[in-house]
Amino acid sequence: MSSASRPEKVLAAQGITQRYSGVLALQDVTLAIGRGSFSAILGPNGAGKSTLALVLGGMLEPTAGRVLRADATARICLVPEGRRLFGQLSVRENLLLGGYGAKLDRRGIRERIDEVLAIMPRSIQEALARPAVTLSGGERQMLALGRALMARPDVILLDEPSLGLAPVLIDQVYDVLADLHRQGTTIVVIEQMATYALEYARALVVLDRGRVVYDGPASGAAAEQALKAGYVGEHQPGAEVIA
Numbered sequence: 001m002s003s004a005s006r007p008e009k010v011l012a013a014q015g016i017t018q019r020y021s022g023v024l025a026l027q028d029v030t031l032a033i034g035r036g037s038f039s040a041i042l043g044p045n046g047a048g049k050s051t052l053a054l055v056l057g058g059m060l061e062p063t064a065g066r067v068l069r070a071d072a073t074a075r076i077c078l079v080p081e082g083r084r085l086f087g088q089l090s091v092r093e094n095l096l097l098g099g100y101g102a103k104l105d106r107r108g109i110r111e112r113i114d115e116v117l118a119i120m121p122r123s124i125q126e127a128l129a130r131p132a133v134t135l136s137g138g139e140r141q142m143l144a145l146g147r148a149l150m151a152r153p154d155v156i157l158l159d160e161p162s163l164g165l166a167p168v169l170i171d172q173v174y175d176v177l178a179d180l181h182r183q184g185t186t187i188v189v190i191e192q193m194a195t196y197a198l199e200y201a202r203a204l205v206v207l208d209r210g211r212v213v214y215d216g217p218a219s220g221a222a223a224e225q226a227l228k229a230g231y232v233g234e235h236q237p238g239a240e241v242i243a
């Protein structure tokens with residue numbers, strides 16, 4: 001196969017197994033993420049999605065297997081579930097923390113904050129001085145993403161970016177992801193609900209009980225079959241929490 005027909009991989013998991021005392025959360029998971037791709041990793045409750053996010057993001061050393069990066073300098077950023085922000089710190093301070101390690105001088109950091117704010121909704125721009133705890137659920141998710149963007153990641157992994165958000169806010173989050181994708185960033189969304197992720201993703205991995213049960217294009221009969229078999233849900237109109 002020529003290199004033109006085989007997209008370059010930026011991140012791969014090889015034979016990942018994760019055991020938490022008695023629980024086998026991941027079993028021999030092998031997958032690869034193409035550079036510049038928009039991928040979705042979907043699966044029902046307890047499928048092992050968050051565990052895989054932690055392993056791919058380099059936050060958890062798995063029981064067995066390894067994570068490979070195309071190059072050691074690729075910046076891979078995990079936006080965790082639950083929008084873990086520093087609630088008492090201001091929005092600006094939270095962004096600054098995201099830039100820590102990006103080796104920027106003061107001016108560079110100011111410029112980076114401006115770049116990140118330019119793609120955030122106005123409500124974030126207007127809340128810079130407020131403690132993060134005063135943001136709505138959707139704004140917090142945006143800030144978590146903004147904080148990750150401060151480090152100019154090559155790959156962004158998002159664990160359940162739609163969790164608990166009203167549809168209009170989920171659209172906002174995904175629109176920002178689509179913009180970043182157009183600019184060349186590799187995006188991996190890990191979701192329990194298929195609806196929004198599949199509007200944007202071209203590549204799909206379905207996890208079920210710790211195993212990869214599908215790895216291929218995000219559309220088509222085989223993908224639909226795998227989603228059905230894996231009990232991957234869809235967003236129900238009106239079922240979201242309004243944030």
Ligand SMILES: Nc1ncnc2c1ncn2[C@@H]1O[C@H](COP(=O)(O)OP(=O)(O)OP(=O)(O)O)[C@@H](O)[C@H]1O
Binds near residue numbers: 023192
């Ligand atoms: N720290 C832990 N200690 C023990 N068991 C854990 C731990 N974290 C996860 N598990 C278990 O591992 C399995 C996979 O969990 P994980 O959170 O990765 O799945 P998930 O697909 O993200 O689920 P959900 O959509 O419900 O968040 C579950 O059975 C879970 O109870």
